[in-house]
Amino acid sequence: MRATLPRTGRPPADILDEMRGFKRDDVDxxxxxxxxxxxxASAAITALGRDAFLEYFSENALGAGRAFASVKRMETEVVEMALSLFQAPAEAAGFMTTGGTESLIQAVQTCRDYTRAARGEPRLAGNIVAPESVHPGFDKAARLMDLEVRRVPVAADFRADPRAMEAAIDDRTIMLIGSAPCYPFGVIDPIAELGALATRRGLWLHVDACVGGYLAPFARMIGRDIPAFDFSVPGVASLSADLHKYGFCPKPASTVFYRTPEMARHHWFDFKDWPSGRFATTTLVGTRPAGGVAGAWAVFQHLxxxxxxxxxxxxxxxxxxxxxxxxxxxxxxxxxxxxxxxxxxxxxxxxxxxxxxxxxxxxxxxxxxxxxxxxxxxxxxxxxxxxxxxxxxxxxxxxxxxxxxxxxxxxxxxxxxx
Ligand SMILES: Cc1ncc(COP(=O)(O)O)c(C=O)c1O
Structure with missing residues (x-):
C-alpha cells in the first residue's frame, strides 16, 4: 500500500524515536x-565532521560565491590543500563535488569538451578505454554523453594491462582511465605506464583515486610501497578523490582536479542566456550542502x-x-x-x-x-x-x-x- 502524508502532524520527539527504531534492522x-x-577513522573524527556539518546545516554551497564567503573560503582551501597532496603543478585547478560519481561524470565531460575543442570536432562523442575494473560511474557518464566505454580485461595481477588497452584505442578514443586503487580488487593500476601511453598517443589519462586518494599519499609517507599515481606522473590529466571515503569526512564530499587551467575551463557550466542572468556552477548538481564543505575543512584542520x-x-x-x-x-x-x-x-x-x-x-x-x-x-x-x-x-x-x-x-x- 502506498504511504500517505499524515493528516495531522506529530511532535519531533515521537518522530525521532520512531526513526531510531527503524534503524534496528539496518546493518550494524x-x-x-x-x-x-x-x-x-575514530568516533571523535566522525563527531567533528558531524559538528562542522551541522554548523553549516542550512547554508547552500551553490551560493558560496555570492552569499557565503566562508563556504567559498573553505572550499578553496580544501581544494588547494589537496592539490599539494597530489603533487599538482602550480597552475593546476580543482573543484569539490558531492561524490565520486559526480567527480567521474565531470571529469569525463571536461575531457570530452576539451578534446572536442582541441581536435576542432564540436560533435565528437568517441570512446573511453579502461580496464574492466573501473567503477560503473564511467558508464553512467558515457550513457549521459553518448560515449562508449571499452572495458579491457585486466592482467594476471588484476591490474590494468596497458598493452591490451593500447590495442583497444582507435582514432575516436578520447580518454584512458586507471584506478588508484580499483574497487573490485583494491589494486593500483600501473599509472606510470598508462601515463606514458597517454602521452605517446596524445590522450587524456584520468586517475580514479576516489577510493584511495586520501589514504595513498599518507601510506607512502609512512613508508608503504605505493607506486606513483598522481600528478607527479607525466601524462595524468585529471584525478578524482573522495573526501567522504578514506578522507574520513562527512558525506557528500569529493574532489576532482585538472593539470592545466585550459583543461579545468571546460569543467565549468556557464549559461548566460537566462532571464535570471548568468548561471555558472562547478558541480553537476545545483543546490548542495555546505555541510560537506565545512566537514571536509574541519577534518583536514584537525588531522x-x-x-x-x-x-x-x-x-x-x-x-x-x-x-x-x-x-x-x-x-x-x-x-x-x-x-x-x-x-x-x-x-x-x-x-x-x-x-x-x-x-x-x-x-x-x-x-x-x-x-x-x-x-x-x-x-x-x-x-x-x-x-x-x-x-x-x-x-x-x-x-x-x-x-x-x-x-x-x-x-x-x-x-x-x-
Ligand atoms: C574507484 C571508485 N570510483 C568511484 C566511486 C564512486 O563513488 P561514489 O559512491 O561516492 O559516487 C567508487 C565508489 O565506491 C569507487 O570505488
Missing part, C-alpha cells in the same frame, strides 16, 4: 558488519598531515593483520596484492559465496566479487575492532560449508541496488 556498521558504504599518517598507520597495520589472518586459514587466498583498504579473498576448494551465506547468518553482510568469485571488504577502523570475531566466524563458516552436502549459493554479487 559500527561493529564492522558492513562490507562497504561506511568509513570511520593535518601527521594525523592522517597516524590514521594510515593504524588502518594499514590492521589490514596487514586481517590479510595474515585470511592467509592463515587453509584454502583461502587474497586476490592480488591490494595495498590499501580493500581486500578480496577466495577459496580453493569450496564455493566462497556459500561461505558468505554462512557468514551472513552471523550478521556479516556479504560483499562479493564475481570474477573471480570472492568475498570483498572495503574496511576502516570499525572493522578492526571486530577482526578476531570475523576471522573466528569465517573459520566456522568454512568448516560448515566443507562438511555440508554440495549445494549452490543463491547469492548474487551486487554493490548498489535498491
Amino acid at each position: 556498521w559500527k561493529r564492522g558488519r558492513s562490507p562497504a558504504f561506511m568509513f570511520e 593535518g598531515v601527521e594525523g592522517y599518517k597516524r590514521v594510515a598507520a593504524d588502518l594499514l597495520a590492521f589490514i596487514d593483520a586481517y590479510k595474515a589472518g585470511i592467509r592463515a586459514i587453509p584454502g583461502l587466498s587474497v586476490v592480488g596484492e591490494p595495498p590499501l583498504g580493500i581486500v578480496a579473498y577466495t577459496a580453493a576448494d569450496v564455493d566462497i559465496f556459500r561461505v558468505a551465506e554462512a557468514m551472513a547468518k552471523q550478521g556479516w553482510l556479504p560483499g562479493l566479487l564475481r570474477r573471480p568469485k570472492a568475498i570483498h571488504r572495503m574496511m576502516s577502523m570499525p572493522h578492526a575492532a571486530t577482526m578476531d570475531a570475523y576471522l573466528a566466524d569465517l573459520r566456522a563458516a568454512l568448516a560448515t560449508v566443507r562438511t555440508a552436502a554440495d549445494g549452490a549459493s543463491t547469492l548474487r554479487a551486487e554493490y548498489g541496488g535498491r
Whole structure:
C-alpha cells in the first residue's frame, strides 16, 4: 500500500524515536558488519565532521560565491590543500563535488569538451578505454554523453594491462582511465605506464583515486610501497578523490582536479542566456550542502598531515593483520596484492559465496566479487575492532560449508541496488 502524508502532524520527539527504531534492522556498521558504504577513522573524527556539518546545516554551497564567503573560503582551501597532496603543478585547478560519481561524470565531460575543442570536432562523442575494473560511474557518464566505454580485461595481477588497452584505442578514443586503487580488487593500476601511453598517443589519462586518494599519499609517507599515481606522473590529466571515503569526512564530499587551467575551463557550466542572468556552477548538481564543505575543512584542520599518517598507520597495520589472518586459514587466498583498504579473498576448494551465506547468518553482510568469485571488504577502523570475531566466524563458516552436502549459493554479487 502506498504511504500517505499524515493528516495531522506529530511532535519531533515521537518522530525521532520512531526513526531510531527503524534503524534496528539496518546493518550494524559500527561493529564492522558492513562490507562497504561506511568509513570511520575514530568516533571523535566522525563527531567533528558531524559538528562542522551541522554548523553549516542550512547554508547552500551553490551560493558560496555570492552569499557565503566562508563556504567559498573553505572550499578553496580544501581544494588547494589537496592539490599539494597530489603533487599538482602550480597552475593546476580543482573543484569539490558531492561524490565520486559526480567527480567521474565531470571529469569525463571536461575531457570530452576539451578534446572536442582541441581536435576542432564540436560533435565528437568517441570512446573511453579502461580496464574492466573501473567503477560503473564511467558508464553512467558515457550513457549521459553518448560515449562508449571499452572495458579491457585486466592482467594476471588484476591490474590494468596497458598493452591490451593500447590495442583497444582507435582514432575516436578520447580518454584512458586507471584506478588508484580499483574497487573490485583494491589494486593500483600501473599509472606510470598508462601515463606514458597517454602521452605517446596524445590522450587524456584520468586517475580514479576516489577510493584511495586520501589514504595513498599518507601510506607512502609512512613508508608503504605505493607506486606513483598522481600528478607527479607525466601524462595524468585529471584525478578524482573522495573526501567522504578514506578522507574520513562527512558525506557528500569529493574532489576532482585538472593539470592545466585550459583543461579545468571546460569543467565549468556557464549559461548566460537566462532571464535570471548568468548561471555558472562547478558541480553537476545545483543546490548542495555546505555541510560537506565545512566537514571536509574541519577534518583536514584537525588531522593535518601527521594525523592522517597516524590514521594510515593504524588502518594499514590492521589490514596487514586481517590479510595474515585470511592467509592463515587453509584454502583461502587474497586476490592480488591490494595495498590499501580493500581486500578480496577466495577459496580453493569450496564455493566462497556459500561461505558468505554462512557468514551472513552471523550478521556479516556479504560483499562479493564475481570474477573471480570472492568475498570483498572495503574496511576502516570499525572493522578492526571486530577482526578476531570475523576471522573466528569465517573459520566456522568454512568448516560448515566443507562438511555440508554440495549445494549452490543463491547469492548474487551486487554493490548498489535498491
Ligand atoms: C574507484 C571508485 N570510483 C568511484 C566511486 C564512486 O563513488 P561514489 O559512491 O561516492 O559516487 C567508487 C565508489 O565506491 C569507487 O570505488
